[in-house]
Amino acid sequence: MTRPVVIIGGGLAGAEAAWQLARRGVGVELYEMRPQRATEAHATADLAELVCSNSLRSASLTNAAGLLKEEMRRLDSLIIRTAEACRVPAGSALAVDRDRFAAAVTAEVESLPGVKIIRAELEAVPADGVTIVASGPLTSPALSRSLESMLGARQLYYYDAISPIVTAESIDRSIAFSASRYDRGGDDYINLPFTREEYEAFIDALLAAEKVPAHDFEDLRYFEGCLPIEEMARRGRETLAFGPMRPTGLTDPRSGKRPFAVVQLRQENRERTLYNMVGFQTKMTYPEQKRVFALVPGLAHAEFVRFGSLHRNTFIDAPRQLRPTLQWRARQHIFFAGQITGVEGYIESAASGLLAGINAARLVRRERAVAPPATTALGSLLAYITDPERKDFQPMNVNFGILPPLSPAPPKKIKKELMVERALADIEIWLAAIGEQRGPSPALKVQSH
Ligand SMILES: Cc1cc2nc3c(=O)[nH]c(=O)nc-3n(C[C@H](O)[C@H](O)[C@H](O)COP(=O)(O)OP(=O)(O)OC[C@H]3O[C@@H](n4cnc5c(N)ncnc54)[C@H](O)[C@@H]3O)c2cc1C
Structure with a gap:
């Protein structure tokens, strides 16, 4: 008898990890603090609750989020299978009936042999045994302190301040x-120069743009040292x-x-396929970022792989803390999964839970932990977040810009297909x-319509 793997958090990552472990015959104790203890964003006691949008983004294979879904499908993801069964029409996106989706994931995990769901907060990572920390962006304060x-020191962050990224x-x-300022550091930066007229037009657009309202629990006083650009412009037209x-x-x-x-x-x-806009964290909505940043000379036709944001978000300094297998560098029996990595x-969080589940099962079976190649969507995301060379780490979504370029470079219009x-x-x-099998998997109890 092996000890069950402890999972902290029954969100998208934790539920997916539990499924992957159970499929491999490994016992699980899944700690979920709701409904005993609430987070600031969840509204129900269900596992895998979607706290905001009901869209899991593109289902198209020529979109990196679609590619990640296909890889997860091949790894028999519970989240993808359930999402497909609970799908609602949303063009090329995979959107779900959120209540049906979370209820179905909960029912599946509850009925898995060897999985025990414990409705309690875990305030610290257990001293021994294999553990997956999947407590999410709203990790409870007690667990945050012990993490x-x-x-x-300075290895756990409570907010992200994300600058937009464009393809080179x-x-x-x-x-x-x-050029670099005063020619120090060679030509490390790409500079986009403004005339006064261009600058004034940019400030006008920035001030008028629609912004995402902060959640009640997001106290923006934390951001005095890292203000959104529109707030800087509001304080004075020349501040930027x-x-x-x-x-x-x-x-x-x-x-x-x-x-x-x-x-x-x-x-x-x-x-050098991706560049970020230095110091350009913003709370403008995504369509407004596209419109306003098109006024930046040189970005009229820019392709954005990540938009800017400022969020309440608990995450660790993964480049220094994690291996691409999602094991903690200091102790290999502790895994991290989900947004905390x-x-x-949503999809990225579930995908990391999937790999943490596979690897925790491998560790229990005394097999080596693995990571998919960097040429895959999941592998490239893990390689990105765990690259020890990366400084000033901020969270990343899946996109084609983090996949290694093809050699020789193909024509742009077939690049994504290749x-x-x-x-x-x-x-x-x-x-x-x-040696991981694709199936057969237990049939889902939720029926697709
Ligand atoms: C307000 C908000 C809105 C977001 N909107 C979107 C969006 O629209 N689209 C998108 O793609 N992503 C969104 N995200 C980002 C992210 O994709 C989601 O937060 C996603 O749910 C992360 O999955 P997870 O499994 O890492 O964490 P979660 O799904 O949050 O799961 C973590 C679970 O751990 C539990 N928990 C926490 N601490 C403990 C503890 N000590 N003991 C036991 N249980 C604990 C929590 O109750 C929770 O159920 C949003 C994030 C936030 C905070």
């Missing part, structure tokens, strides 16, 4: 120029030009002069190599 002392190939290089958009130490090679203001783009990955989004082909071929090879 802080377990991980070490969508930046207009006839306008942008590469003296802050993140200051042009000091930069000369536009086209004019030979210092621009009135600049947006700096910093390299986001080693392959620094992945961003990346999908490579990812699906590689996940099959990986599955065969690690």
Whole structure:
């Protein structure tokens, strides 16, 4: 008899991990604190409750979120199967009837042999035994405190401050120029220069843009050192030009002069396929970000792989704390899964729970923990969040920009199709190599309509 694996949190990641463990015959004790203890966003006692949108994003294979779903489908994901059974029409997106979805996941997990759901808060990671920490962005204060002392100072964050990211190939290089301030550091940054007129038009659009209202529990006083750009503009029209958009130490090679203001783009990955807008955290809605940022010289046709945001979000410094297998670097029998690892989004959270479940089962069976190749959507996301070279870590969603580029570079219009082909071929090879079976799986009790 082996000891059951302890899972802390019955959200998207925890429920998926429990399913993967049970399928492999491993016992589970799943601790979920609701309804005894509420979070600021959940409204029910169900597992896998969707706290905001009812969309699990694109179902199309030429979208990275769609590719991740297909990989999860091949790994027999409970979340994907249930979502498909509870689907509501939403164009090319996979949207669900949220109540039916959460109730169905709860019923499935409750009926799994060897899974015991304990409705209680766990205030610390157990001293021994295999554990998966999947307590989410709203991890209870007591557990957060004990994680802080377990991980070490400044290794757990309570808010994210995310700057938008664009693909390198969508930046207009006839306008942008590469340079570091005062030529220190070579040409590390891509600079997007503004004239005064362009700057004024940008500030007008920024001030008028629609913003996402903060949740009641999001106390923005925490962000004095990291203000959203629209708040800076509200405090004074020139604040940005003296802050993140200051042009000091930069000369536009086209004019030979210092621009009135600049947006700096910093390299986001080693392959230089992605760049983030330095200091551009914002609470503008996504469509407004697309519209307003198109006014930045050089970004008129930019492709955004991540939009900016500021959220209440508990997450760890994964590049320093986690292996790509989702094991804690310091103790391999402790796994992290879900939003707390620094992945961003429902599907990403569930996908990390899926791998943590597979690996916890492997550890119990004394097999080596594994991670999918970086050419897959899941593998690339894990490689991204656990890259020890990454500084100033902020959460990341799945997107094609984090997948390794194809070589030789194909024409742009078939690039995504070829990346999908490579990812699906590689996940099959990986599955065969690690000896994980695709099925057969127990039939879902929820009937699709
Ligand atoms: C307000 C808000 C809105 C969001 N909206 C979206 C969105 O629209 N789309 C999107 O893709 N992503 C969204 N996210 C991000 C993220 O995808 C979701 O939070 C997702 O639910 C994360 O999955 P998870 O399993 O990591 O955490 P959760 O689904 O939150 O699950 C964690 C579980 O752990 C439990 N728990 C916490 N502490 C303890 C403890 N000490 N002991 C026992 N149980 C505990 C909680 O009650 C919870 O049930 C949102 C996040 C927040 C905070």
